[in-house]
Amino acid sequence: MPFANIKIPQAALSKTQKEELVHRVTNLFVDYFSEAARPHTMVLIEEVPDGGYGRADEVYTIPEAYRAKD
Known part of the structure; x- marks a missing residue:
């Protein structure tokens, strides 16, 4: 099972950006x-x-x- 653990500063990404990151990393694998x-x-x-x-x-x-703007 491929597993990616990404650590980011709190509030640096919006919920939408985190969802996009999950999709992009999944596609990379x-x-x-x-x-x-x-x-x-x-x-x-x-x-x-x-x-x-x-x-x-x-x-x-x-x-x-640099904080996410929702």
């Missing part, structure tokens, strides 16, 4: 593994809260300009 993979493909989108991630000792929060 189908391109690699054939149509037989579609019913077994799992795409998990995890939203990480502000302050819950960082790099090089810097904790990140998502700027307002």
Whole structure:
């Protein structure tokens, strides 16, 4: 079973954008593994809260300009 785990900042994508991401990733796996993979493909989108991630000792929060607009 193909499985994709995508972590994104909370509120970075709208519900519609997340749905599109699920469809696109599923289609990517189908391109690699054939149509037989579609019913077994799992795409998990995890939203990480502000302050819950960082790099090089810097904790990140998502700027307002990058938050999803529904």
